[in-house]
Amino acid sequence: MRLARSLLLHGAxxxxxxxxxxxxxxxxxxxxxxxGGSSDLLANLxxxxxxxxxxxxxxxxLDLARxxxxxxxxxxxxxxxxxxxxxxxxxxxxxxxxxxxxRLFRGLVATLVIPGQLGMLPLFLLLKQLGLVNTYAGVVxxxxxxxxxxxxxxxxxLSIPQSLLDxxxxxxxxxxxxxxxxxxxxxxxxxxxxxxxxxxxTWNDFLWPLVVLTDDRLYTLPVALANLLGExxxxxxxxxxxxxxxxxxxxxxxxxxxxxxxxxxxxxGLRE
Amino acid sequence: xxxxANPAWLFVAPALAAIALFLxxxxxxxxxxxxxxxxxxxVAALRNLRFVGFANYQTLLAEPLFWQALRNTLYFVAVGxxxxxxxxxxxxxxxxxxxxRCRPLFRTAFFLPVVTTLVAIAVVWRYLYHPRxxxxxxxxxxxxxxxxxxxxxxxxxMPAILLMSIWKNFGFNMIIFVAGLQAIxxxxxxxxxxxxxxxxxxxxxxxxxxxxPTALFVAVMTMxxxxxxxxxxYVMTQGGPSNHxxxxxxxxxxxGFRYWNMGYAAAIAFVLFAILLAGTxxxxxxxxxxxxxx
Amino acid sequence: MSLRAPxxxxxxxxxxxxxxxxxxxxxxxxxxxxxxxLGHEGDAVARLIPDFERSHPGVSVxxxxxPWSAAHEKLLTAFVGDSMPDVFQLGTxxxxxxxALGALEALDSYVARSATVAPGEYFAGVxxxxxxxxxxxxxxxxxxxxxxxxxxxxxxxxxxxxxxxxWAEWSAALxxxxxxxxxxxxxxxxxxxxxxxxxxxxxxQDAELLRDxxxxxxxxSEAFRTAFAFYxxxxxxxxAARAGAGAxxxxxxxxxxxxxxxxxxxxxxxxEFATRLPPALADAWTxxxxxxxxxxxxxxxxxxxxxxxxAAHSARKEAAWQLVEWLADPARQVEFYRASxxxxxRRSAWQDPRLANDARAQAFRAQLEHVRALPKVPEWERIAxxxxxxAEAVVRGEMAxxxxxxxxxxxxxxxxxxxxxxxxxxxxxxx
Numbered sequence: 002m003r004l005a006r007s008l009l010l011h012g013a014x015x016x017x018x019x020x021x022x023x024x025x026x027x028x029x030x031x032x033x034x035x036x037g038g039s040s041d042l043l044a045n046l047x048x049x050x051x052x053x054x055x056x057x058x059x060x061x062x063l064d065l066a067r068x069x070x071x072x073x074x075x076x077x078x079x080x081x082x083x084x085x086x087x088x089x090x091x092x093x094x095x096x097x098x099x100x101x102x103x104r105l106f107r108g109l110v111a112t113l114v115i116p117g118q119l120g121m122l123p124l125f126l127l128l129k130q131l132g133l134v135n136t137y138a139g140v141v142x143x144x145x146x147x148x149x150x151x152x153x154x155x156x157x158x159l160s161i162p163q164s165l166l167d168x169x170x171x172x173x174x175x176x177x178x179x180x181x182x183x184x185x186x187x188x189x190x191x192x193x194x195x196x197x198x199x200x201x202x203t204w205n206d207f208l209w210p211l212v213v214l215t216d217d218r219l220y221t222l223p224v225a226l227a228n229l230l231g232e233x234x235x236x237x238x239x240x241x242x243x244x245x246x247x248x249x250x251x252x253x254x255x256x257x258x259x260x261x262x263x264x265x266x267x268x269x270g271l272r273e
Numbered sequence: 274x275x276x277x278a279n280p281a282w283l284f285v286a287p288a289l290a291a292i293a294l295f296l297x298x299x300x301x302x303x304x305x306x307x308x309x310x311x312x313x314x315x316v317a318a319l320r321n322l323r324f325v326g327f328a329n330y331q332t333l334l335a336e337p338l339f340w341q342a343l344r345n346t347l348y349f350v351a352v353g354x355x356x357x358x359x360x361x362x363x364x365x366x367x368x369x370x371x372x373x374r375c376r377p378l379f380r381t382a383f384f385l386p387v388v389t390t391l392v393a394i395a396v397v398w399r400y401l402y403h404p405r406x407x408x409x410x411x412x413x414x415x416x417x418x419x420x421x422x423x424x425x426x427x428x429x430x431m432p433a434i435l436l437m438s439i440w441k442n443f444g445f446n447m448i449i450f451v452a453g454l455q456a457i458x459x460x461x462x463x464x465x466x467x468x469x470x471x472x473x474x475x476x477x478x479x480x481x482x483x484x485x486p487t488a489l490f491v492a493v494m495t496m497x498x499x500x501x502x503x504x505x506x507y508v509m510t511q512g513g514p515s516n517h518x519x520x521x522x523x524x525x526x527x528x529g530f531r532y533w534n535m536g537y538a539a540a541i542a543f544v545l546f547a548i549l550l551a552g553t554x555x556x557x558x559x560x561x562x563x564x565x566x567x
Numbered sequence: 568m569s570l571r572a573p574x575x576x577x578x579x580x581x582x583x584x585x586x587x588x589x590x591x592x593x594x595x596x597x598x599x600x601x602x603x604x605l606g607h608e609g610d611a612v613a614r615l616i617p618d619f620e621r622s623h624p625g626v627s628v629x630x631x632x633x634p635w636s637a638a639h640e641k642l643l644t645a646f647v648g649d650s651m652p653d654v655f656q657l658g659t660x661x662x663x664x665x666x667a668l669g670a671l672e673a674l675d676s677y678v679a680r681s682a683t684v685a686p687g688e689y690f691a692g693v694x695x696x697x698x699x700x701x702x703x704x705x706x707x708x709x710x711x712x713x714x715x716x717x718x719x720x721x722x723x724x725x726x727x728x729x730x731x732x733x734w735a736e737w738s739a740a741l742x743x744x745x746x747x748x749x750x751x752x753x754x755x756x757x758x759x760x761x762x763x764x765x766x767x768x769x770x771x772q773d774a775e776l777l778r779d780x781x782x783x784x785x786x787x788s789e790a791f792r793t794a795f796a797f798y799x800x801x802x803x804x805x806x807a808a809r810a811g812a813g814a815x816x817x818x819x820x821x822x823x824x825x826x827x828x829x830x831x832x833x834x835x836x837x838x839e840f841a842t843r844l845p846p847a848l849a850d851a852w853t854x855x856x857x858x859x860x861x862x863x864x865x866x867x868x869x870x871x872x873x874x875x876x877x878a879a880h881s882a883r884k885e886a887a888w889q890l891v892e893w894l895a896d897p898a899r900q901v902e903f904y905r906a907s908x909x910x911x912x913r914r915s916a917w918q919d920p921r922l923a924n925d926a927r928a929q930a931f932r933a934q935l936e937h938v939r940a941l942p943k944v945p946e947w948e949r950i951a952x953x954x955x956x957x958a959e960a961v962v963r964g965e966m967a968x969x970x971x972x973x974x975x976x977x978x979x980x981x982x983x984x985x986x987x988x989x990x991x992x993x994x995x996x997x998x
Contacts, residue, residue, distance in 0.1 A: 007372045014367050018382040021440065025385065027408055028397045040406035086287045093284035102281075112296065114553055116501050118522055119542045120299025122535050123306060125648070127299060134648030146291035176280040205390045207504045212530055215645040217631045223392035227508055230396055231634020232607065235819070235843070237400050244393035255388040259381060262388075266445060267452040313945060314985060316647055317668045321989065332981065337974075338956070405820075427963065511636060513760055515959045531640040532949055533647070 028248070032056070032241035039237045055242035065246060067218060068225040073250070075137060075210075075221060076203040079144040084196050086146045091154025092184050096161060097176070106155070109148050118208070125212060139213040140221075144203060150195050156268055157191035158184070194265035197258050201251050222247040307539035316533055329540035339541065341516050342524040343548075345431060349520065350499035350552075353435040357495055358488065360443040365450030366480075380451070384444035391441065395508035398437045399424065402509075424510050427517040434505045434518055442498070446491045453487030454480070493556050500549050521545045600628045600886050601652035603642070606635045607835070608656060608709070608873065611907030612894070619893050626886045639948065646670050653881040654890055659696045659871050662705050664945035671704040672877040677888050678703060684895050688913045692870035696940035705874035706891055709900075709909035711833045712868040713767050713857070714934045716840070720851040721748065721828040730855035734797060737858040741806040744828045754806040755829035756818065757798075759962060762955035763869065764831050768794035770867040770939050771860050777942045777950075777979070782987045784950070784979025786957075786972045793860075795958075795968060802962045809962055819843040822852070831857075833871070834931055838908020854930040856937075870938040872912065910935075946982045953978045 031039040035052050038045040045051075059065040093099070094106045124143060125134070133139040161184065169179045185192070207223045214220055220228065226243050233239050255262060307329055309315075315322040333339050364383050368376055386394070401408045402423035410420045423433040457480065465475045502520040506512050512519035512527070521541060529538030604612050609632030616628045631652065633641050639661065645651050646668055657665060665671050678684045686694060689707055697705045715730065722730070722740065725747035731737035744754040757764050769776065774790035777783065785791065801807040808827075822830060823844050830836075840852060857866025875894060877887045893899060900911035901919040910931055911917065922928050941947060957975040960966040966974070 003372075010367065010370050010372050011374070014373060014379050017364065017367065018379055021383055021386060021444075023408075024394070024397055024401060024440065025389070027401065028393075031400070039400070042408075086291065089284040090288035093281045097279075097281035097284060099279045099281035099285075105285075109292070112292075114497065114549060115296070115300060116497070116522075116542075116546060116549060118501065118503075118525060119546055120296060120303050122299075122529050122539055122542070123302035124295060124299040125644075127295075127302075129648050132649075135645070135650040142291075143295045145295070146288035148292065151288055176284075180284070201388055205392075207392050207507075208526070211637075212644060213648075215641060215648060215650045217633075223390055226390075226392050226396060228632075228634055228637065230399075230508065231636050232610075232632065237406075240396055240400070244390075244396050247393040248389045251388050251390065252385065255385075256381070259384070263380075263384075263448050266448045310985060312985065313643070313664060313668055314989060321985075515759065515963055515965075516956065530644055533643050 025248075028241050028244050031238055032245045034238060036236065036238050039241070055239045056246070058239060059242055059246060063229065065222075065225065065243070068220050068222050069246065069250075071137075071219060072204055072222040072247075075140055076200045078137070079141050079203040080196050080199045082141065082145055083147060083150060083199050084192055087150030087195060088154050088185065088188060088192055089180070090146065091151045092158045092180060092188065094151065094155045095158035096163070096166060096184075110152060113148055113152075121209070121212070128213065134213060135215045135219065136213075137219065140210050143209065144199070147199075150199065153195055153198075153265065153268060154188065154191055158188060161187050190261065190264070191268070193258065194261045194268070197254065197262050198265055200254065204251050303539045303542060306536055307543050309536045311533075311535040311539075312537075313533045315535075325536070329537045330544070332537065333540050333544060338516065338519070339521075339524065339544075342519045342521045345517060345519055346500060346502060346521045348431055349435060349438075349502050350496055353438060354492065354495045354499055356435070357439045357443055358446060358491055360439055361446030361491065362450050362484075362488070364443060364447040365454060366476075368447065369451050369454045380448075383447055386441045387444040389441070391504045392508055394441055395437070395505050398433075399509050402433055425514055427515045430510055430514055430518045434502075434509060437509075438502075438505060442495075446495065449487060449491055450484065453484050457483045489556065493553055496552055496556065497549060500545060500552070598626055598883070598886065600626060600654060600883055600890055602628050602630050602890065603633055603652045603655040604630055605633050605638045605656045605658075605873065608907055608909060609633070611903060611909070614906055615894075615899065615902060619890060623886075623889055623893070626889060628890060643668075649880070651878040651880060653878055653883050653887040655876055655878065656708065656873050657705055657876045658873055659693075659707075659711070660941055660947050660951065662697060662874065662876075663699055663943040663947065665876065666699045666704050667945040670876075670879055672879045672881065672884060674703045674706055674877070674888075674891075677892070678706075681892055683892050685913075688915055690870070690912055690914070690935045690938065692938035692940055693872065693912050693935070696870045696943070697874050699943055705876040706895055707872060707912035708875045708894065709834075709872050709903070709907070710870070710912045710931075710935060710938075711835070711872035711910075712870065712931065712934050712938050713763050713831050713833055714866075714868060714930055715855045715857065716822075716830040716832050716836060716852060717855065718822070718825065718828045718848075718851055719853050721825060725828075730853075731858045733858050733862055734860050738800070741801070741829070742804070745804070745806055748825065748828070750805075752825065753808045753827045755801060755831070756821070756827040757801055757807040757831065758818075759809070759959040760955055762951040762958070763871075765795055765798045765954060765958050766941070766951075767831070767857060767866075767868045768798055770869060771857060771864070773864075773867070777944065777983075780990070781942050781944045782983055782990065784976040784983070786954075786975045786979065792968075792972065795961075795972065798958065799961060799968060823848055834910045834928075835908060837910075837925075837927055837931075841908070854927045856930050856934040865937045866934070867937045867939055868934050870940045872909075944983065944986060946986060949982050950979050953982070 027042070030042055030046060032055055033051045033053070034042060034045040035050055035054070038050070094102060128134050128139045128142070133142065165183060166179060169183055174182075204221075205223065206221075207227070210221045211224050211227070214224060217225070217228070226240075226247055229243055230240060308324060308326060310323050310325045310328070367373065368380050368383065373379070400406075402410075404410060404420050404422045404425065407423070409423065410418075414420070421429055423429050461479050461483070462475055465479050470478065501522055503522040503526065506518040506520055506523050507526070510518045512523050522545070525538045525541040525545070528534045528541060602612075603609075609630055613630040613632075616630060620627055635658075638658070642651075642655065642657070642661070642665070646665070651670065662671070678686065684706065690710065693707045693710050697703055697707055717730065721744060725740070725743040727740045727743055731740045741754040748754065766776070769791045772790040772794045774788055774794060775785050776791070778785040778788075786795075802809055818830070819839065821827065822840070837854070841849075844852070857868050859866045875891045877884055877891060881887055894903065895913075897911070897913055897916040900913060900916040901921070903909060904911055904916070904919070905921065910928065911922075917923065917932055922932070942950075944950070953975055957966070957971045961968050961971045
């Protein structure tokens with residue numbers, strides 16, 4: 002009975018996992034077979050006629066190395082800035098006293114329901130006024146602070162013992178000093194979580210970079226990939242190589258840091 | 274005693290300034306924009322910009338294309354939402370089962386699609402859905418199913434996008450459900466077991482009620498995400514065939530950035546926002562019916 | 568003090584990061600002409616550019632490729648964002664829109680002093696499409712019009728010896744092909760997302776698509792209704808599949824495998840078919856001018872294609888013109904044709920033996936003498952989208968034809984409302 006149930010359970014798990022991973026496996030396999038080989042993928046895999054030619058084409062002919070660097074650089078920049086800015090604010094909302102703090106925080110959390118697209122059109126016009134259309138800064142700026150990030154940090158920072166902070170104050174430490182030497186180390190886990198969220202979010206973002214970046218030397222991978230699709234829709238295997246290139250870095254990053262990532266989801270999901 | 278500025282403001286100022294400047298100001302400007310006829314003539318010369326009151330909203334509500342986009346989006350939310358939540362819950366129950374081995378492995382497998390880049394994945398699925406060379410039809414042919422023109426047939430295009438979207442997202446909510454499941458005290462199951470409840474009754478009378486708050490949160494977030502459907506149809510179908518995958522945000526993008534009907538596009542954005550608010554409020558109101566403790 | 572120092576430090580870091588982000592924006596040196604080319608033309612023209620740079624020392628060109636599907640929003644967004652390239656390829660139907668924006672440099676004076684560009688040499692319908700209110704604002708680069716591609720082997724197998732010259736002959740040919748290929752396959756492929764098919768049929772019927780100085784839609788006219796009925800018949804009688812966008816991704820494979828015989832398409836497919844079809848089919852397909860509605864009238868197609876325009880705000884207009892003029896040279900047009908398969912807009916370029924001896928291309932040569940410009944209103948793109956939407960709705964049985972055309976006229980009238988009011992305002996100002 003127990004064995005039967007275990008078999009049933011694991012059968013279901015394996016089946017579901019296979020179905021889930023199949024599209025990704027197909028993507029990787031199709032990127033490795035010669036042009037036109039994806040329509041009979043199994044035959045090509047069995048005959049072992051694998052090739053890296055599509056990756057080669059991406060890097061040489063289509064200059065995707067630059068795009069890869071753009072994506073990485075932009076995601077890293079947004080992550081660095083926004084983690085710092087959100088950590089400052091999240092900590093303050095949790096542990097520092099100032100007039101209207103809780104009302105302000107509730108107001109901010111309420112804005113989580115505002116879809117990002119709502120202000121997109123005027124934001125574009127605003128960036129135009131600032132001369133930031135078609136610059137990296139134009140992509141970075143809207144991500145500088147996020148309500149979600151502040152929320153995440155605050156929930157975590159609530160658990161910092163007040164006595165620790167008070168002791169430091171009695172020792173005469175300034176607020177920023179306390180923040181840098183006591184709070185930041187304590188916040189480390191949630192900041193790593195926030196950093197992964199932000200990095201992945203920026204890496205995967207499509208709509209905004211699509212709108213703001215007009216010069217193809219500035220494109221991020223998703224934008225370049227959509228661009229490539231317009232030209233190479235018939236070149237299945239080449240497109241799959243592009244997809245692998247886009248997906249692989251974030252999958253690796255996730256695999257390395259997944260504990261933090263999962264924890265972040267749980268924290269955000271279990272708000273009161 | 275001289276009052277010094279509260280240092281706390283220094284901490285929140287950068288974030289608040291950024292949020293105000295790049296979220297509140299644009300959203301407010303967008304509201305103003307939705308009462309004007311900002312279009313390419315206004316781009317050419319600002320004097321061609323006129324205040325038109327609610328004309329954009331009137332046009333919008335009389336525009337069959339908008340209703341079609343709204344229907345498509347509602348379909349995506351109303352059909353895809355519950356399916357997605359159900360898939361997440363099922364996966365969570367499987368992964369969290371007491372008998373399950375290698376839990377982290379399966380959890381990671383189910384979660385992997387979540388971290389992937391939507392655009393890349395949409396490109397992949399475009400080919401998976403190809404009528405003749407696509408993997409899905411090839412697999413279905415094994416069961417004797419005639420080839421389906423997934424993205425070309427108006428009846429199948431939205432379900433196809435929906436299926437991909439569920440595949441991409443169910444892992445996220447699964448994690449939240451797993452956390453919710455693990456928070457259910459073991460003694461409740463023991464008590465139910467003592468009362469003679471089998472696995473199904475335990476699920477029905479312990480797991481589901483205890484999971485209700487989590488499910489509500491998941492449902493609201495899934496709905497909000499669903500209303501923002503954009504990249505999937507943009508990459509896979511451009512809204513076709515016959516506009517059957519045109520979403521509200523895609524319509525907004527096309528009106529706004531393809532044709533620069535900014536006033537009209539802003540009105541679309543606000544109607545969407547109003548629907549989102551109403552939807553969220555409705556779900557929160559329905560909460561007591563779920564019967565769960567809060 | 569301890570408070571301010573680390574804070575100042577943080578601010579400094581933020582400023583540095585922000586500066587880095589801005590500094591990474593590409594800086595253009597004075598002599599590099601930015602050139603946006605769309606679709607596969609970008610590929611083709613990029614290969615010609617080294618020759619230009621050799622013959623024009625001191626001018627370098629950077630070509631950026633943009634897919635057609637995203638081109639319109641990219642160009643408009645770039646205009647609004649002040650990041651227009653110096654030279655850009657522009658779909659013929661977009662010219663009025665960018666002219667209304669003031670994005671285009673008038674080219675009359677450049678042409679007047681050019682030894683290379685001879686207006687009379689260009690196909691009249693095509694040249695006309697590039698002139699707005701008498702001013703030339705873009706230079707035709709290559710031409711696009713629609714005519715019939717067909718599988719000559721399938722047509723012969725169906726017992727049709729010559730390509731149809733009239734709509735009646737065409738219907739008869741479609742009927743025979745449909746009967747010969749069987750119920751699964753079709754006689755003609757008509758992508759539902761394309762407005763071009765109903766529009767060229769209407770042009771052949773001498774339909775005026777807009778009326779009263781392009782102020783109102785005119786789709787309930789006798790001429791348009793006749794054309795639309797013929798279009799719908801293609802589906803009603805089962806000649807064409809009611810397939811959607813998904814099927815167009817594999818049009819070459821489908822054509823090769825004989826899923827359809829006729830395909831109303833444009834010149835780019837001369838090249839695409841030649842490279843993508845299997846060698847065994849090399850002689851199994853050809854082209855023919857559009858059939859006329861009757862024996863007295865020729866089939867009229869649209870004057871499309873793409874032009875080269877210079878941005879009104881370009882800082883490098885002279886260098887930009889050098890590039891445009893160089894690309895307009897008949898010899899270059901022949902080279903470009905060979906690289907891209909795009910047909911030249913100048914008659915003299917057609918004397919190139921490759922074109923003169925190419926029967927498939929010659930069908931286009933004949934058609935190009937019977938092309939008309941589409942309505943020159945900035946709203947055309949949106950109107951065209953409405954046309955394909957209406958046509959698709961009727962084909963899919965979601966609307967009745969008469970109701971769809973009435974709705975189309977109402978939609979188009981609404982789209983043109985602002986144009987009407989601006990024109991009224993302009994005429995008041997003139998008084």
